[in-house]
Amino acid sequence: VSRVVNGASAVRPATAERVNRAIGELGFRPNDIARALRPGMTSRLIAVLLGDLTNPFYAEIAETAVALARGAGYALVVASADEDRDAEERAVQQLLDRRIAGLVIVPHRGDHSFLASLQRTDTPIVFIDRPASGVTADVVLLDNDQGGYLATTHLFDHGHRRVAILVAPSYYTTGRRRLGYRRAFRAAGLETDPSLIVALRDGSADAARAATRELLSRPDPPTAIFATTNFACEGALRAVGELRRRVAVVGFDDFRLADMLPVPATVVSGDVAEMARRATQLLLARIGGVDGPPEREVLPVALTVRGSGEIRPR
Amino acid sequence: VSRVVNGASAVRPATAERVNRAIGELGFRPNDIARALRPGMTSRLIAVLLGDLTNPFYAEIAETAVALARGAGYALVVASADEDRDAEERAVQQLLDRRIAGLVIVPHRGDHSFLASLQRTDTPIVFIDRPASGVTADVVLLDNDQGGYLATTHLFDHGHRRVAILVAPSYYTTGRRRLGYRRAFRAAGLETDPSLIVALRDGSADAARAATRELLSRPDPPTAIFATTNFACEGALRAVGELRRRVAVVGFDDFRLADMLPVPATVVSGDVAEMARRATQLLLARIGGVDGPPEREVLPVALTVRGSGEIRPR
């Protein structure tokens, strides 16, 4: 039966026919679990470990990975570990116990040396959106630094000097974006004002909204804001709209309806689907046995001019 | 080792200690695949089969299911089958081959009697968002009919008579919404005008945008539009905005930024996360052995008034 089902070995047509008939009559289906148990075989399951899917950024990664995985005959397990690094570690351990063939992960902040155990099991890992410390593995990123630079420079080009930045807690990415922001200041021969560098309490739009309201209520408010994530941008635009202030805003990451807002959102963004595609393909290649040193791909970002970033200071 | 790891049978503390030490030293981890192979055991994998995750509607279902599954010790496989019923059938078959413990599915149009084979394997299924023909299983829905009625009546209440409907191709749901639309007409003692019932070519915002432009370019255009999905609503609002027309729009399904648009979107919506929660919990209960006749839960919908639906005809 195995030989017929898998078509590997030579089988006389008559025999094959007989077997197939029986299969049809009995409604036989091979058991993938038993298949996966055999040595050298895998579960044909790949996993993605990422944040809340209601964030379109993660949803897009998941969607891309689902499609690619299916194309390669794999099913996709979606796991999320919003909370902490511990939850992440537990999730990874569970995935490992399931003998997943590979893992695409958006790592949290902190040390990821626990992933070394994963690697010892020959399970390939690809980091996406952020690298992780303590392990070496393939990683696919956006050019966050350059994005921060582009956004900030764009605001300078429109006459702004007091440019605030809303730093959302995805530490790595927003940290790099902040580096780009600083680089833009240096390139323009300006000093950054520490009071304009605002760490948001969480990643929600509301945190950004509150922070923006606070910024704009100061005696010497910024004339422009660089919002380092999609939700931060939403929150900033909300606050600016509510207070009816002429404040420029540039976001990082594009989002649906950005162009339909009363003041359409100018954003810096990279191709998230492409990033997910590369990461998943890299993973599939590693699963397929492609060896070599860890790769590091950095995808370009570009500015999309829509209006909110072109408001000039009065 | 098994007895120590699972803590079922009685083991002398000294022995347990000895085993645990060895486990620690060797980095032993139980193999879930082998566990799942044993008779009576399951893969502890549940699956959701739904549409494109870049649609926030599906993303929210997936997110909710991920969280609940994890809470119950299950991992979640996300599969999608946008195209056709055949792809859906193949996807289901593959999931079956993996011996998933249960399936939450947003079924496509058409006959689903092939799912009966799934049921023969004692794999519980729960339908979400739409029922399917040819099988009886639990189903959790929104009150689409009532939603269509509420939306349309709301437009009547604001003086409209020529109310168009954009029917997106998710057949079941939008079909029910259309029934509600007709019911509202009957309740108001009005006749529906077949030329105002527009079937969209696909589920994209652009299809709705094109259809709306066409509607509004007619000599006798509608004064209000009921858009039966989130993307249809977006497209309708786009077209209305582009043509700078005073046309009322009510959508079905809420969406992010709906309140921030130049004309904030009035929508009818249900609690999608709650729907997903009920479906997943129902599935987990069935997996846990809860028997009984198929349940059918219909969740209420409500109108959110924001502006686009309160525009009056001139």
Next chain:
DNA sequence: CTGTTAGCGCCTTCAT
């Protein structure tokens, strides 16, 4: 070309 068998890792008997 086909029948037979070992063994993947686990849990559940059965026998001590």
Next chain:
DNA sequence: ATGAAGGCGCTAACAG
């Protein structure tokens, strides 16, 4: 309380 053994369904290796 523990050791031993069978068998879940599969495939690769072996022997005809």
